[in-house]
Amino acid sequence: VTQTFVMVKPDGTKRGIVGDIMSRFEHRGFKLIHAKQLVMSSAMAEQHYSHLSAKPFFQELVDYITSGPVFAMVWEAENAVQLSRSMIGPTNPAEASPGTIRGDYGTSVEANVIHGSDCPENAEREISVFFGQ
Ligand code: ATP
Ligand code: MG
Numbered sequence: 001v002t003q004t005f006v007m008v009k010p011d012g013t014k015r016g017i018v019g020d021i022m023s024r025f026e027h028r029g030f031k032l033i034h035a036k037q038l039v040m041s042s043a044m045a046e047q048h049y050s051h052l053s054a055k056p057f058f059q060e061l062v063d064y065i066t067s068g069p070v071f072a073m074v075w076e077a078e079n080a081v082q083l084s085r086s087m088i089g090p091t092n093p094a095e096a097s098p099g100t101i102r103g104d105y106g107t108s109v110e111a112n113v114i115h116g117s118d119c120p121e122n123a124e125r126e127i128s129v130f131f132g133q
Pocket of ligand 1: 117
């Protein structure tokens with residue numbers, strides 16, 4: 001059993017779809033470990049997206065993710081990272097199939113509703129950044 005970090009982004013909290021997203025994880029057999037709403041600081045956002053710091057859209061991304069509340073969660077399941085990524089769908093909602101979270105709710109590459117850790121090492125790092133050890 002492994003854990004992953006998932007976070008509803010400001011477009012998702014604004015639209016009131018946190019409950020639906022949590023239901024999807026519950027229905028798929030994930031167990032909720034932690035959850036909280038917060039507004040990310042710029043420092044936290046820059047660290048969270050440090051792998052994209054050289055990209056031309058980096059500042060926009062940091063401004064966007066700090067623009068309103070996010071809803072951070074830790075979920076536990078067999079192959080939690082892989083399974084959650086398949087439920088979330090590809091980065092660009094235009095390429096995401098209906099039935100995935102981004103395919104059902106995403107409106108643009110930026111407003112793509114949700115973040116999910118992309119590997120177990122990053123899941124562990126992100127969990128400790130948001131929830132401590
Ligand atoms: P996330 O990390 O948010 O779960 P991801 O792993 O699918 O998404 P990453 O490559 O880690 O994608 O990019 C992080 C976020 O940066 C994306 O979710 C998206 O909001 C934004 N992003 C990625 N590529 C672009 C782009 N070409 N233009 C604008 N924003 C982008
Ligand atoms: Mg990512």
